Amino acid sequence: MSFDTKGAARLALIGLAVASLAACSSRPKPTGPVEPTPPAQPQAPQQPYTPPAPVPDPTPQGPLPGTIQDFVVNVGDRVYFDTDEYSVRADAQPVLAGQAQWLNRYQSVRVRIEGNADERGTREYNLALGARRANAVREFLIGQGVAASRIETISFGKERPLDPGTDENAWAKNRNARTAITDGAR
Amino acid sequence: MTQRKHRLAMPLLAMSLALAGFAATAALPGVAAAQIEIDIDKGAVKPMPVAIPAFAGAQRGADIAQVISGNLERSGLFQPLNVGGVTDKLADVNVQPRFPDWQATGAQALINGQVTVGADGSLRVDFRLWDTFSQQQLLGLQFTSTAENWRRVAHKISDAVYERLTGEKGYFDTRVAFVAESGPKLARVKRLGIMDQDGANPQYITDGSSIVMTPRFSATSQELTYMALRPTGSSIYLLNLQTNRQETVGRFPGMVFAPRFSPDGKKVAFSVEKGGNSDIYVLDLRTRQSTRITTDPAIDTSPSFSPDGTKIVFNSDRGGQAQLYVMNADGSGVRRISYGGGRYTTPVWSPRGDYIAFTKQTGGQFHIGVMKTDGGDERLLTTSYLDEGPTWAPNGRVLMFFREGSAGNPRLWTVDITGRILRPAAYPGAASDPAWSPLLD
Numbered sequence: 267m268s269f270d271t272k273g274a275a276r277l278a279l280i281g282l283a284v285a286s287l288a289a290c291s292s293r294p295k296p297t298g299p300v301e302p303t304p305p306a307q308p309q310a311p312q313q314p315y316t317p318p319a320p321v322p323d324p325t326p327q328g329p330l331p332g333t334i335q336d337f338v339v340n341v342g343d344r345v346y347f348d349t350d351e352y353s354v355r356a357d358a359q360p361v362l363a364g365q366a367q368w369l370n371r372y373q374s375v376r377v378r379i380e381g382n383a384d385e386r387g388t389r390e391y392n393l394a395l396g397a398r399r400a401n402a403v404r405e406f407l408i409g410q411g412v413a414a415s416r417i418e419t420i421s422f423g424k425e426r427p428l429d430p431g432t433d434e435n436a437w438a439k440n441r442n443a444r445t446a447i448t449d450g451a452r
Numbered sequence: 453m454t455q456r457k458h459r460l461a462m463p464l465l466a467m468s469l470a471l472a473g474f475a476a477t478a479a480l481p482g483v484a485a486a487q488i489e490i491d492i493d494k495g496a497v498k499p500m501p502v503a504i505p506a507f508a509g510a511q512r513g514a515d516i517a518q519v520i521s522g523n524l525e526r527s528g529l530f531q532p533l534n535v536g537g538v539t540d541k542l543a544d545v546n547v548q549p550r551f552p553d554w555q556a557t558g559a560q561a562l563i564n565g566q567v568t569v570g571a572d573g574s575l576r577v578d579f580r581l582w583d584t585f586s587q588q589q590l591l592g593l594q595f596t597s598t599a600e601n602w603r604r605v606a607h608k609i610s611d612a613v614y615e616r617l618t619g620e621k622g623y624f625d626t627r628v629a630f631v632a633e634s635g636p637k638l639a640r641v642k643r644l645g646i647m648d649q650d651g652a653n654p655q656y657i658t659d660g661s662s663i664v665m666t667p668r669f670s671a672t673s674q675e676l677t678y679m680a681l682r683p684t685g686s687s688i689y690l691l692n693l694q695t696n697r698q699e700t701v702g703r704f705p706g707m708v709f710a711p712r713f714s715p716d717g718k719k720v721a722f723s724v725e726k727g728g729n730s731d732i733y734v735l736d737l738r739t740r741q742s743t744r745i746t747t748d749p750a751i752d753t754s755p756s757f758s759p760d761g762t763k764i765v766f767n768s769d770r771g772g773q774a775q776l777y778v779m780n781a782d783g784s785g786v787r788r789i790s791y792g793g794g795r796y797t798t799p800v801w802s803p804r805g806d807y808i809a810f811t812k813q814t815g816g817q818f819h820i821g822v823m824k825t826d827g828g829d830e831r832l833l834t835t836s837y838l839d840e841g842p843t844w845a846p847n848g849r850v851l852m853f854f855r856e857g858s859a860g861n862p863r864l865w866t867v868d869i870t871g872r873i874l875r876p877a878a879y880p881g882a883a884s885d886p887a888w889s890p891l892l893d
Contacts, residue, residue, distance in 0.1 A: 350773065352728070387774075387795075387797070387813070388754075388798050388811050388840050388841065389665055389666065389840070389885070390709055390710040390723070390753045390754045391753060391774055391797045391798075393686075393707065393710070393723075393730075394709075394730040394753050397725040397730060398751070401727055401728025401729075420683060422681065423681075425663050427638060430637040430638055430860060
């Protein structure tokens with residue numbers, strides 16, 4: 267809003283400058299005393315800008331309910347873990363509760379929980395650690411009423427990082443479990 | 453599966469001590485004292501200067517000398533000299549070298565040889581190892597092989613020289629299985645590779661469509677076990693390198709990983725994950741029966757047999773974080789052997805039985821280390837952002853492992869058990885998870 271106002275003022279000033287240059291180039295005509303023109307004032311818009319009222323859109327903007335996109339965007343398909351840990355963190359619980367709710371609504375959906383580890387461990391150990399993380403998520407979902415038969419697990423160990431970085435920021439992203447929909451989504 | 457090896461596809465036809473035909477050197481002084489030798493346990497503070505001129509003979513003479521030179525140089529114990537200017541051309545192995553010429557180069561040892569081509573195209577390679585200062589012959593051997601197998605002759609000669617001068621078995625006539633890596637870190641392609649120990653003759657066995665890792669040789673060198681990972685699950689394969697046939701260790705409800713052969717090649721130990729818990733199983737390859745040998749709710753993985761097959765070292769986080777444990781091969785008698793700070797993983801029992809190598813994490817760094825089999829005398833040999841997965845050379849004195857910098861390109865490296873001789877292995881590409889074969893035969 268304020269940016270737009272300033273922009274308008276700047277344009278107005280430029281317009282005036284052009285006008286006065288034009289005035290200089292033309293020959294002065296002998297006339298009577300002229301009233302000095304008052305210095306140009308930036309013109310403030312008369313009314314604050316009001317955006318147009320939203321027009322109802324016949325097709326909704328977000329992903330269709332029940333689709334993989336709906337799950338990823340509106341629920342969240344990944345939760346994160348602490349270093350060398352596999353217990354579900356407090357900040358992961360609402361995400362997983364949302365996943366369970368969603369899965370309970372779309373009963374034909376089947377998922378695979380993919381456990382991942384950061385690169386600060388050896389391959390074999392991280393495969394085991396990732397399996398534990400995947401299983402912790404599975405147990406949580408089962409606890410929220412999702413049928414065990416709908417959930418498989420796998421560990422990618424440290425083989426499928428999300429972030430190629432080599433600092434704690436990157437490692438924190440790479441310690442996760444992803445709930446991947448394998449079947450039954452719209 | 454349990455069948456004993458064939459020869460390699462290109463067998464060495466004969467290897468014999470070439471004592472016959474050696475009359476020309478009989479006049480050498482027979483004094484055995486004060487011979488040159490290398491104390492390998494001291495880690496060669498200064499490598500021994502050696503002269504390895506091109507072998508005489510039209511075919512492969514220079515190539516063979518070059519391969520020997522490369523092997524000895526990479527061991528860190530020898531320093532091959534540039535001897536192009538020496539006028540003694542050593543045209544006949546049965547003629548004694550002009551020792552003053554070789555002494556002048558500074559070489560303590562001289563390796564010379566000649567290549568003769570048989571009527572059927574086969575190669576006969578005679579070589580001699582000399583102590584240039586005592587003017588003694590230390591070795592004289594003859595090898596016969598097919599023409600295309602000349603590199604293996606060079607490796608055999610390297611092994612003979614290494615053993616004669618260090619008192620330890622060589623490890624040059626060996627192969628290395630590994631994971632060849634390509635592509636960016638977020639979409640890394642991993643293929644199973646196998647090559648000669650010096651990086652020659654690399655072959656790629658899998659196409660990269662699944663993530664492969666942790667190849668390991670059987671005692672016969674003719675079989676590999678490795679793990680393949682796909683979104684749908686993991687498999688442990690047993691691959692016969694001669695027939696190219698492979699089979700899996702069978703189906704399990706969860707993940708299978710971390711396979712390793714028993715020293716007699718009759719069993720495979722590996723981890724099976726069920727409901728998030730990883731335990732160690734042993735599969736008898738003859739009966740196809742697998743037995744679960746750990747039952748702890750902690751992570752139990754990376755099993756490795758002792759060379760006599762009676763014990764298994766593995767890592768477990770049952771004590772809170774990953775440490776090393778030794779148990780009897782049936783799972784009884786578990787005891788912890790690592791007590792230092794940090795996390796210990798990937799234990800590997802030395803083929804000599806005296807040490808266990810491992811990966812250790814402390815203070816944000818990774819190390820390759822060794823300890824005695826009771827956990828004593830721990831020694832960290834390397835330090836970097838990521839060092840992982842040691843594998844023993846068959847002589848139990850050198851380890852290969854992989855090192856990955858922050859840029860992400862893993863490379864193969866070697867280090868000796870003193871930690872003094874640390875160097876890149878001869879494979880030029882990105883690679884991880886090396887597995888050293890036993891000596892070929």
